[in-house]
Amino acid sequence: MDPSSLKELVYAFQKSRILLTGFELDIFTQIDESGATSEQLAVKLQVDHHACDRLLNALASLGFLEKHNQRFFNTADSFNLLSRKGSQYQGGLMHSNHLWDSWSQLTTVVESGVPAHSTQINVRGQDWLSAFITAMHDRAIKQAPQQLAHLDLADVKTVLDVGGGSGAYSMELIRKKPEISATVFDLPNVVPITNEFIRKEGFREKIKTYTGDYTKDDLPEGFDLVFLSAIIHSNPLETNQQLIKKCFKALNNKGQIIIQDWIMNDERTEPTTGAIFAINMLVGTDGGDCFTEQEVSDMLTTAGFKQIQRKELDAGLSQIIAQKM
Template sequence: MLRERPSSFSTAEDIMNTVSGLFSARVLLTAHELGVFEVLDRGPQSPAKVAMAIGSDPRATDRLLNALVALGLIEKKDGLLTNGPIASMHLVPEKPGFLAGLSHTAHLWESWSTLTQAVKTGKCMERPAVNDAGSAWLSSFIAAMHWRAVRQAPRVVPLVDVPENGRVLDVGGGSGAYSAEFARRGKNVRAVVFDLPNVLPLTRSYLEREGVSHLVDTVPGDYLTDNFPAGFDVVFLSAIIHSNPPEANVRLFERCAAALAPGGVLVVQDFIMEPSRTAPIFGAFFALNMLVGTCGGDTFTENEVAEWMREAGLDPGALSDTGVGTGLMIGKKPAE
C-alpha cells in the first residue's frame, strides 16, 4: 500500500534473515538464466542430464539442483528431478503463467551490485539507453513492466474519468497494458501509445494478444525530446517520472499540457513519496534503483509533482492511493 511501513528489526536474527535472502534469490535467478526449469519440463531428469542439457559442470549443477529442491521449487525422487507445481506454472517459458520479467530481475542484480560504488560517487553505471538496448534486454524489460501493469490497470484506470468518445495518450506506454484497459472500459475511447521505435513492435504484439489492436494506435517518438500529438482528453504517465531528473520532468509536463485539449487532464502514477522520502517503503528502495539504473532518476514527493504541474499551467489535485502500492495525481488544464 501507499503508506505501509515494514515491521522493525528487533533482533540480530532479523538482520541476518534479511541479508541471507540473497541466497534464495540468486539460486532462483541462476536456474532461470541457465534454463533449468525448461529442461525439467521435459520430464524426470538426472543431474547429469540436466548439466549436459544446459552446458554446465555436473558437480556444480548437482549443488544448484539440490538447493532448488531445498527451496521447494523442484522435486527429487529416486535420483531424478522434476519441476514442482509452482515452477511448472511460472518458471517454464511458453507456459501461460511464465514470469518473463525474471530476466529483467537478473539484470537488476547486476546493477544493484554497483550500489556501494554509486553511493560513494553519486554516479550510475554506464549502460545503453533504452533506444540502444539489445532486443533480449528490451523484451525482458517490457515483459516485467507488462506483468505489473496488467495487474494494476484494473484498479488504476477506474480512478480516471474519460469522457465518451475520449482520447487517451499513454506516454512511454510500453506493452500498452493501460491503453488496453482504457479502451476496454471506456465508451468509444481510443488510446495512443507513444514510445520509442524499437519498443512499438513489442507494443503491437501485446495489443494483438489482448485483442484491442483496433482500439489502440501507436506513435513513435522520444518523450524526452519530441512533441506529442494534440487534442487528448487524458495524457497518462505511468512509471515514467522516476526515470528522469527534475528538469526533464518539468519539460515533459509542459509538452503533456500542450497535448491536452482544454479541460483535459494529466494523470501521473508513480511511487510518489511522503515529504520525509522514507515512505512508501518500495518507493524508498526504488529511489536507489534509479540511482544505480539511471543517470538522474529518483522518486519524487507530492509537492514536487504538484509544482511541475503548476509550472505547466495545470491545476494539481491531491495525491490518491491507487491501492496497488503507487500514488496517483491529476492535473487539469483550464477550459477555454
C-alpha cells in the first residue's frame, strides 16, 4: 500500500457521510421533476441555506444529483434508488445512518469493551427498528433465491423461521415449495412489522407469526425445518448454546436445522466480511460475534444434532446444516 491508496481508504468515509446525510434529510424525495434551488430545498427541509447549498453541490459533484442554472435535479438512478417515489427505493439505507453512530465510537468500545448504545432492541425506538427490519428485508429478498437454491426440501412441510424479521426467507422457501407453511418467531415489537411485510407480499395464508423472546421463551414445536439466518452472530456463545437446544426440541424427528451466517476460520481472519462484521457486533451488541465452524459444530453436537455439513455461499456467508436423528 502506498501513501496515496492509504489516504484514499482513510478519507472514504467523507463520501459515504455526504450521501447518508442527503438520504437522512430526504433530499432526493423533495426534488421533483422541475428541480429545485438550494434555497427552496433549505426552506422545505428547514435547514441552513448555506450548509444545504454546499451539501447539494457535493452530491452533484459525486454524481448523485445534477445541477443546471442553479437548480438541482435527481439523476435517473438517484430517483429510482434514493427517492421515496422511486420504484427501487432503498429505505434500508437509514439503518446505515444508525450504524454510523455506533461505529463512530469504535475506539471507545475497544477501550472499554462496552457497546456503543443499549443493546436491547425493545428500547432503541420504532424508527431504528423499522429501518433495521427494512434493511434486512431489502438484503434478504435479493440474496434468498441463490442462497436457498440448493436446499433439499423434499421432506419439509413446516418451517420455523427464528428471528425471521420481515419473513423474507420464509417467503422464498414457500416460492420454492408452495406446500410449505411457515412460522416467523420474533419479538413483540417486531411481529407487527413482520405482519405488514407478509401482507404486502401476499403471504397471509401461508406464513404465521409467533411472538416471543428466544433468550427467555421456548420455541413452538412440530417443525420439519428450523431456519436461523443472521441470528447467532447477535448473541454470546452461551445464549446460542441454549438457543440451539431449543431448536432441537422444536424439530420433528429427522428434521433439520440450517444456520446461515458468517462462519470464521480458526484464526478469525477469514472471511474478511465476517471479520469486519464481528466489529459491527462489537459496537452494537453485548457479546455478539462471528463464530468459527468448530464452535458452531460443538453447539450442534451438544444439542444432539448429527450429520453436520457446511455449504459455502456468496459474500463470505455459509450454511451449517444438521439433522435431528
